[in-house]
Amino acid sequence: MLYMMMLNWVMSTILIFLKHPLSMGGVLLIQTIIIAMMSGMLYTNFWLSYILFLIMVGGMLIMFMYMTSIASNEKFMIPKLTMILFMFSMMLSMITAYFIDTSLLTPLMKINMSSQLETTKMFKLSIMKFFNHPNFMFSIMLMMYLLLTLIAVVKITDKKMGPLRQK
Structure with a gap:
């Protein structure tokens, strides 16, 4: 890393x-x-x-x-x-x-690394990592963003208007 x-x-x-x-x-x-x-x-x-x-x-x-x-x-x-x-x-x-050297790391960073190892152990126990409690809002926001982007692209590239770049 x-x-x-x-x-x-x-x-x-x-x-x-x-x-x-x-x-x-x-x-x-x-x-x-x-x-x-x-x-x-x-x-x-x-x-x-x-x-x-x-x-x-x-x-x-x-x-x-x-x-x-x-x-x-x-x-x-x-x-x-x-x-x-x-x-x-x-x-x-x-x-x-x-x-x-890892001994130069501050004790706070060592504590953070150990807590990160604990959370990764908890995440490995989870079957659906992105749809569980901590991350489900992120997944929903990503889906809404992609839907909004799809609608915007469809509205911008209307068939009646032709291509975006005209010669």
Whole structure:
């Protein structure tokens, strides 16, 4: 988990220096994969993280189509400074993650980790994790949001009006 957080931090710092939409999309895709894996490990169930990943990739595909229609012939080159910064920050984060000792953690974080282990044991006993008491409101809100989004998309793309982009 610590390595994933460090990798996410490195990707966030690299995203600041990127200018090409393709490289930004690649970094955003890597960050989405890392966050989906972290949330899957945290909840001990990968369904929610899988759904969020698919939603994010769908949005990125739409943005990719939009960017290719605007700037189709733009060249993609990786600057040397960005590559050096990526390698340096990657090595620094891996060395830092390797040398971090769990004894340096504060007692509050140790208590939080032990209580988190207890809650994961309780979640593993549950058969339907996302529809039980703590998470059922989130599931209902997600369903309502998706229904509202579906209705909005149907209203925006009316058959009488034609396509969104006209030539």
